[in-house]
Amino acid sequence: MTPQVGKHNRWAYLLILGGLALLALQLGWASWFSDWLWALLFFAGGAAFVYLYTRDPRDWWGLIPGAALAAIGAAIVSGPVGGAYFLGVLGLGFAAVYLTGRERWWAIVPAGVLLTLALVAWFDARFPRVDTAWLFFLGVAATFGLLYLLPEGQGRQRWALYPALAALVVLAVVLLTGAVSGVVVPVALILVGAYLLWRGGAAPKGPTLPQGGA
Numbered sequence: 647m648t649p650q651v652g653k654h655n656r657w658a659y660l661l662i663l664g665g666l667a668l669l670a671l672q673l674g675w676a677s678w679f680s681d682w683l684w685a686l687l688f689f690a691g692g693a694a695f696v697y698l699y700t701r702d703p704r705d706w707w708g709l710i711p712g713a714a715l716a717a718i719g720a721a722i723v724s725g726p727v728g729g730a731y732f733l734g735v736l737g738l739g740f741a742a743v744y745l746t747g748r749e750r751w752w753a754i755v756p757a758g759v760l761l762t763l764a765l766v767a768w769f770d771a772r773f774p775r776v777d778t779a780w781l782f783f784l785g786v787a788a789t790f791g792l793l794y795l796l797p798e799g800q801g802r803q804r805w806a807l808y809p810a811l812a813a814l815v816v817l818a819v820v821l822l823t824g825a826v827s828g829v830v831v832p833v834a835l836i837l838v839g840a841y842l843l844w845r846g847g848a849a850p851k852g853p854t855l856p857q858g859g860a
Contacts, residue, residue, distance in 0.1 A: 681722050682723060688716065688718045692717075695715065706743060709743050713736050713739020716735050720732060726771050729767045730767035730771060731764070732764075733767060734761060741757040741761075754789065755789060765785065780821060790810035
């Protein structure tokens, strides 16, 4: 009888604590606790996906949802800079995808762009009057520049030089003209369109059919 009574007592204590917590939330006495509780739940979900990778490295994909859930948790408790922390943690997740398998070089691109956006968002939140368009293009140029400069066998991509130079050109236009809001978007569209045309013209042609003899 005693073990059964002890079991019922534990459930009773849990119910009482749960009721008190809900009551405090309903009365607005513990809104901060609510934020941390949700954040801890998201952190736990992210840790579960990362645990999948630690058990079997072939499950590297778990690093992405793991980072996404952890990023949401970080954003919940980060206040005005929550967006920056969300982008930053998610970018670190993609960086981990590359660092755990150098053949997954493609992860450098979302990692670099997300970390750049995180830095831009942080500056926008802390210094709202500072124009950060130049920082974005500098980060994009650095991202593709890193792909180009990687050692052979670790994901080096020679084509990455072209988007890196394009981003630097836009950056130079922004710095020289100062007309950020009116120049960046049109110039970026022109450069992207020109790059697509160049890629289309440089694409390897299909095999040429032999001509019939006379």
